[in-house]
Amino acid sequence: MAITALRVTRDGPACSARSGSNSSTGPATCTDGSSRPAPRNGSECTATRTAQATVTDQLGPVAADGRGERQAHVHAAKLSDMVNRLIGLALLLNRVPDHIFDYLFGVSTWGCIFRGASVFAGRDNCAYEGSQWLPTRSALKELAPGPSDVFVDLGSGKGKVLLIAGRLPLQRVVGVEIDEELSECANRNIRQAKPRLRAQSVESVAASVLDWPIPDETSIIYLSNPFIGQTFRSTVNRIIESYDRLPRTLHIVYYYPWEHDWLMSTGRVIVEGVRSGNWLVRPRWWQGGHVIITYRVAEVSEVSQSRRSSNRARSRAIRRWSGPNRHCFTMSAPGEGIIYSRS
Ligand SMILES: C[S@@+](CC[C@H](N)C(=O)[O-])C[C@H]1O[C@@H](n2cnc3c(N)ncnc32)[C@H](O)[C@@H]1O
Numbered sequence: 001m002a003i004t005a006l007r008v009t010r011d012g013p014a015c016s017a018r019s020g021s022n023s024s025t026g027p028a029t030c031t032d033g034s035s036r037p038a039p040r041n042g043s044e045c046t047a048t049r050t051a052q053a054t055v056t057d058q059l060g061p062v063a064a065d066g067r068g069e070r071q072a073h074v075h076a077a078k079l080s081d082m083v084n085r086l087i088g089l090a091l092l093l094n095r096v097p098d099h100i101f102d103y104l105f106g107v108s109t110w111g112c113i114f115r116g117a118s119v120f121a122g123r124d125n126c127a128y129e130g131s132q133w134l135p136t137r138s139a140l141k142e143l144a145p146g147p148s149d150v151f152v153d154l155g156s157g158k159g160k161v162l163l164i165a166g167r168l169p170l171q172r173v174v175g176v177e178i179d180e181e182l183s184e185c186a187n188r189n190i191r192q193a194k195p196r197l198r199a200q201s202v203e204s205v206a207a208s209v210l211d212w213p214i215p216d217e218t219s220i221i222y223l224s225n226p227f228i229g230q231t232f233r234s235t236v237n238r239i240i241e242s243y244d245r246l247p248r249t250l251h252i253v254y255y256y257p258w259e260h261d262w263l264m265s266t267g268r269v270i271v272e273g274v275r276s277g278n279w280l281v282r283p284r285w286w287q288g289g290h291v292i293i294t295y296r297v298a299e300v301s302e303v304s305q306s307r308r309s310s311n312r313a314r315s316r317a318i319r320r321w322s323g324p325n326r327h328c329f330t331m332s333a334p335g336e337g338i339i340y341s342r343s
Helices: 002-010 043-064 066-094 096-105 133-141 160-166 180-196 229-245 260-265 300-308 316-321
Strands: 150-154 172-177 201-206 220-224 251-255 269-276 291-297 330-333 337-340
Touching (some): 096 133, 096 180, 133 160, 133 269, 160 201, 172 180, 229 260, 229 291, 251 260
Parallel strands (some): 150 172, 220 251
Antiparallel strands (some): 251 291
């Protein structure tokens, strides 16, 4: 009971825009998925109090005098401390493969970087934080891309996903990054990892996605919650226009899909896959926001036909994400409070 109460605290607003993530250069709140900023409404205190009350209740007669009550509080505090340490350990373990990734490729993709005008200044641009290596690799490999495929990472940061995609035998891998320094860092990482890459060309371009023409040959678009709001909408509209100009197999792979409901509302995408965005998969992971969703762009008629077809054969994860679900996503930065995807 007590543990359940404490976990309520941990399911609160996620760090930064996202995942069980990292950080170093950035704010303390970016350490990972559960390194949360102080909850706005004091829910942590409430949960701790709930845990203490539960232990006190369980101790019943012992807690009848003052000494028993103090003991119960000590037990509750110890239990809470132990749970926090276990969660902290799990989060550290969750990021181990990403440190190995940097080591193996001889690159630097670590960190959580807030620079320039971001969502916290009322803009659409999200901060830098690298996606997790293993879940992202699995999501891309599942598409079985080949030498005719063109992969685009919109908001490519330090180029981690360019390297992950670059390991596959693709025709072209290109990233677009609004922050020049991050884009330079991505190109340094690409040069460093060159001997290990299989794609014919891998590069990062410094530009805003709004100024960058999406090539009509693109077959896979990756988004790790890089931007929201109007920037996201106009980008997706351009993706759909590109598809309409040249109908083809076109996938959008979207991690921490902040704009999922809006994307579904276009009536132009079908959800083909949902997987955890974390390497250490939590029970009922699909109920959280740290998911990687694979959408396929399609004609309106195909989308409505797929919505009519039976849902029963689908996995619970796909059932949860195959339509709008009003999931509440969160972002936080030190001293900036928390932004919610909907009120
Ligand atoms: C969460 S990071 C993802 C980095 C990388 N794709 C990965 O998954 O490892 C999002 C990136 O999008 C970039 N970004 C935000 N708004 C952008 C825009 N309008 N055009 C291009 N890049 C943008 C940010 O600077 C940041 O580096």
